[in-house]
Amino acid sequence: MPVTRTRPSHSERVSPLENKQDVSRKVSRKSETNLEGPEIIVCGQRLQSSPVFDTFFRFAAERQAIDDRRRSGQSAPYVPWTEDTILQNTKFCNVFRVLDRLTQYIIREVIEKDSQIAIDILFRIVLFNTFTKIETYELLRRKFGPLTWAKYDHKAFLDTLERAYRRGDALYTGAFQKPAPHLGSTMAFHNHLELLYVIMNELPAVIRGANYLVEIYEFLAALPGMGPFAAYQLLLNLSYAKFMNFHESDFVVAGPGALSGLYKMFGNSYLEGQKKVSQFSTHVMRWMQETQQQHFARLNIEFSGLGPQKLPMQLCDIEHTLCEVDKYSRVAHPQILGLQKRTRLKAAGFSSTGPLPPLCLPKAWAHPSRKIPRIREEPPHIEQRYVISSIRKHEVTEGGRIKLLVHWLGYGEKDDTWEDAHKLRQDAPETVNEYVQAHGLYLDEGSPLSSLSSNAGE
Numbered sequence: 001m002p003v004t005r006t007r008p009s010h011s012e013r014v015s016p017l018e019n020k021q022d023v024s025r026k027v028s029r030k031s032e033t034n035l036e037g038p039e040i041i042v043c044g045q046r047l048q049s050s051p052v053f054d055t056f057f058r059f060a061a062e063r064q065a066i067d068d069r070r071r072s073g074q075s076a077p078y079v080p081w082t083e084d085t086i087l088q089n090t091k092f093c094n095v096f097r098v099l100d101r102l103t104q105y106i107i108r109e110v111i112e113k114d115s116q117i118a119i120d121i122l123f124r125i126v127l128f129n130t131f132t133k134i135e136t137y138e139l140l141r142r143k144f145g146p147l148t149w150a151k152y153d154h155k156a157f158l159d160t161l162e163r164a165y166r167r168g169d170a171l172y173t174g175a176f177q178k179p180a181p182h183l184g185s186t187m188a189f190h191n192h193l194e195l196l197y198v199i200m201n202e203l204p205a206v207i208r209g210a211n212y213l214v215e216i217y218e219f220l221a222a223l224p225g226m227g228p229f230a231a232y233q234l235l236l237n238l239s240y241a242k243f244m245n246f247h248e249s250d251f252v253v254a255g256p257g258a259l260s261g262l263y264k265m266f267g268n269s270y271l272e273g274q275k276k277v278s279q280f281s282t283h284v285m286r287w288m289q290e291t292q293q294q295h296f297a298r299l300n301i302e303f304s305g306l307g308p309q310k311l312p313m314q315l316c317d318i319e320h321t322l323c324e325v326d327k328y329s330r331v332a333h334p335q336i337l338g339l340q341k342r343t344r345l346k347a348a349g350f351s352s353t354g355p356l357p358p359l360c361l362p363k364a365w366a367h368p369s370r371k372i373p374r375i376r377e378e379p380p381h382i383e384q385r386y387v388i389s390s391i392r393k394h395e396v397t398e399g400g401r402i403k404l405l406v407h408w409l410g411y412g413e414k415d416d417t418w419e420d421a422h423k424l425r426q427d428a429p430e431t432v433n434e435y436v437q438a439h440g441l442y443l444d445e446g447s448p449l450s451s452l453s454s455n456a457g458e
Helices: 020-025 051-071 085-089 101-111 118-131 134-144 154-167 188-209 213-221 228-238 256-276 280-298 315-332 421-427 429-438
Strands: 003-005 039-042 045-048 386-396 402-408 417-420
Touching: 039 280, 045 256, 051 085, 051 256, 051 280, 051 315, 085 315, 101 118, 101 134, 118 134, 118 188, 118 228, 134 154, 154 188, 188 213, 188 386, 213 228, 256 280, 256 315, 280 315, 386 429, 402 421, 417 421, 421 429
Parallel strands: none
Antiparallel strands: 003 386, 039 045, 386 402, 402 417
């Protein structure tokens, strides 16, 4: 099975991840019309707010009130659940990401059901996240459950998914489908299961060694087929488990919708801040998270918060809701354009007017380590990773170091590269150790590899 390496010699094969914040540099100034509201200072930068800024807090309060009414079983005095006609006629995600249907399923059915050994919980989260479709996960659970990493049979999982695919079953949801990495197959689910194996072999060590949440994100975002959005969504799903004890607001990734929402709120003053301050979007979202109670009070709005403790929005919820407010403002403030220049909403109200099941919050949130912020000041550094298919052969240099000829999964023989064995072992220890043992080589932790074999070049 494959494992990954951070940088093969042919580094030009995959271009670096695009900085999504850079898309905000070239936009129309039309959305600065009708800007009004108080000046706000973040990181020494003055932001001139538009009506969308106050709309953010009004939207958050009413959207959360809808969830409260439905979850309590209260009969709606109006259908469905709100007098806000935009919220009636358009489907919006919850203010708190943890309340969304798929997230509630992940907590109840993926994390807190079956084996509570950390590696098994990790496996189930990664497996579910691979397809983000309840029906696909339940198909695999019926066939192989209870799902544990020790019982994972790669070929059997592939065969089960192959039969479902041939029957015409949709393995992915349209809303969350992610492009498959190029890992040797033309079938998306084949490539995604290869990626699952890579993640499961390397992610546990990354989590154990991480001092900051962003370090886990850097690993995920560098994997083949995992862009910034997909990596951040997997990171959030992992954060509901007991082995990921970081503060809720340690790290955030602003998606295109959130960036557009920030622009609608602050116009070109936001763009100027981006030019001058590193990670300015994150600083603004963190400021909004820290001052949210002041704004609810200023606007005389009652915000119920999350659960019995009435928890405030965390950083991921601010980002989550910015995207929804960007959509909401297309109707509420059509004169204020965002980065995406979209002006229409799809008319789709609540799929059901009935009550919701009781709220389920992650048990892991009670861990004391989650109360301690650990924010790394440096921005994420993404170094593209490649998947090792096999080691073809080796040779010994005059200095006694050993070079390994690596074949990369998804690439032809012409893309094979010679890599220093000692350095390669840091990224793929199991693969290198297996090759070393099979060929009679010796690896001294503190020195170069030396050969114990007379046929080292074979």
